[in-house]
Amino acid sequence: MPMVLLECDKDIPERRKHIYLKAPNEDSREFLPIANAATIPGTLSERGCAFCGAKLVIGGVLKDTIQMIHGPLGCAYDTWHTKRYPTDNGHFNMKYVWSTDMKESHVVFGGEKRLEQSIHEAFNEMPEIKRMIVYTTCPTALIGDDIKAVVKKVMKERPDVDIFTVECPGFAGVSQSKGHHVLNIGWINEKVETLEKEITSPYTMNFIGDFNIQGDTQLLQTYWDRLGIQVIAHFTGNGTYDDLRCMHQAQLNVVNCARSSGYIANELKKRYGIPRLDIDSWGFNYMAEGIRKICAFFGIEDKGEALIADEYAKWKPKLDWYKERLKGTKMAIWTGGPRLWHWTKSVEDDLGIKVVAMSSKFGHEEDFEKVIARGQEGTYYIDDGNELEFFEIIDRVKPDVIFTGPRVGELVKKLHIPYVNGHAYHNGPYMGFEGFVNLARDTYNAVYNPLAHLAGIDIRNEIPAQLPERIREAA
């Protein structure tokens, strides 16, 4: 019986369908956890809302774009200062957020005028900024404000600005995932092929589904520069609004995060015939494989091999130093979804780590297919895990480190388990060769942290005979 009903779930037995324990010799396709389904109210799930999937994950990354959130101030406040995606222009995207600060009168009489006023104000206050994304939120969607009409009017009055709309209130769909989809499809429908940029290389691609967390995009960009590949658009790490309008000009779409951004790659393929190439950017084996595939596409294999050799020479010894010390470590991953399948095999192959439990907030069944295929036996695969389930799973698998968000990190700290920020990283970037050494280092520093050992000591008891091996080594 590979699907598992946990003790804490005895009153919500439908959760059994969401938790899978991989056993030997079975066709895991028969036992895929149900995913992307509505959350049971009151379960203390980890999920966010669709609006967040659009604004916080994708749109809000852009470095030159006003993020106008049409609704009460909360949705804006909440999607500000919760991400680590720097830019090379002084982090405009992290410094500001905009709200139409909707009030009761707007609920009663409609908020379109308020939106129009707020858009003008925003451009007037920051005259150097000419691009904007307008988002609906739960209340403005419910009262039925026509934000597209407002935006059309403003763009007529201000010919030098361009505005994109995302109609994706928080209650749409079951998680962030819905917001990814709405933004992807909206963008290709309305904005791609509205601008042409200068082509400077015979090799061009879009890099899709990487959000420059702690500089991921910027690190990978050094590879593309060395390979002579022009990146037409980064969707959306360190990206600009106008670059994204030129996505149709690329010869190849390279996709890292298939969950958040696979949709636009598919559409670019359908509409413009641009092939889609999925790669994993975390891990040595995966990164090298990705570079090889990209270079094979452009027929520049030699350049690719030279780059990989260079990077291996520089970083592989460091990685191996950590591998020596991390092998056998038990890791849990509780993040959004794709990182489960991006990481489970790369930490196993590159670092000798065993991933013992994984929970996804918004992955779909295809994400579970991938992660179960790549992951180990004896490992738990959980959709939309909740707090009590986490406690029970921890008890069963006893992880040495958990890759998750800061709030859950604070929770498991009390259980003497160190966490590493699986969303925003501890000290990244984590992508690429150098990045994976960073991940290894942060994992090592977490696992060899003497405090977890000290926390277990009750000073009323005798002094423990000897420090655990890991702690001694670190000391």
Added chain:
Amino acid sequence: MSTCEVAAVKPAEVKLVARDRGGIINPMYDCQPAGAQYAGIGVKDCIPLVHGGQGCTMFVRLLFAQHFKENFDIASTSLHEDSAVFGGVKRIEEGVMVLARRYPNLRVIPIITTCSTEVIGDDIEGTINICNKALKAEFPDRKIHLVPVHTPSFKGSHVTGYAECMKSLVKTIAKGGKPTGKLNVFPGWVNPGDVTELKHYLKEMGVDHHVFMDTEDFDSPMLPNKTIETHGKTTVEDIQASGAAIGSLSLARYESLPATKFLYDEFTVPNHLIDTPYGIANTDAMLRKISEITGKPIPESLVRERGIALDALADLAHMFFANKKVAIYGHPDMVLGLAKFCMEVELEPVLLLIGDDQGSKYKKDPRIEELKQTAHFDMEIIHNADLWELEKRITKGDLKLDLIMGHSKGRYIAIYNDIPMVRVGFPTFDRAGLYRKPTMGYRGAMELAETIANTMFAHMEYTKNKEWILNTW
């Protein structure tokens, strides 16, 4: 006879104005449900259930985790499209039952509405009746208090949301009855460090009391046996007893007054509203008031504590602080209290940013009247403010500041304009351990002044601006 002429000095002007834009750039506050959630987590054996989209809960839990470096349990009804069309009350019922079944010690569930469920118009009170019946049938031996909290986010802010939930909690749970002889203390939305400080005064004075909410354990330990103690300490019994107290001390006009007023209206518990105890004079007034209500004298120990604080402040005020221009933003009770504190130590709070859309309330605030009477420098008080009001006065106007005091959401203004900043209020996630430190009381005044001084000193050193002054101090 001297012919020396003194230029006519323009009298100091204190202006109260509102943000003049409709939209917000960089909000100072979160929305009402966030404040309600903060009040809710202060209660022991309580999990708030937020009726709305999942984001309204998930982000707020993250915000609390950022500030306190702790996890707090808050549930969501996970509203989806179908509920948006057909109403979401079924999801409340389901959420309540799931919580009750899975958390056997649960005693209180505040049911907190959001903008979406207020727009839909879900009948919260009616649903609570249905839930109460279902709970009684399934758990005849348990009493779970379901508290309706209406916090549409298109009104007020997290400040009013906090006040609203505090009121709803006492309204639903408080009882009258035999006088307890205890004092209710409603500090408003403060840090655990402030709660500890207030309790210390009450203990020194021998005053039996309940602090609402007792958030001391929001600073919770890592224990050898791995138990998790991160939760409010205020019990159902404490709230029940609030209706039979000897009085309520309300320390925050905008955060605690609705609750204490209710206790007066319903149970005639005398309500004593005082100015939020930031700085020496405000703390003096608080201690005198406690003494007046309880008849207990102010002990020698507190005279000494006051003296220690004054002694520390005197080293800083006219040497380092005098004439330094300060902007303060955050919760109105805190900002107005800190403005007075600043003036005690000769700092000049030239710009105060407060408030949500409750402008007319501020006009009647006697503390603003007092600032008008006492400020000897020009001061601007902006209500309904956002942080752009502060930023643009610095970058596009002619505001020259020596110090910014406010929460972490304004950090970039200080960083990019090279202005020393001291974090106060909520949230302060970009500095370690501030939730543990008091800002209220004598000790709070002293620690805050010392933080201000050390921040200025570090700035002098990094910018090599008269850092040699400190060669000998």
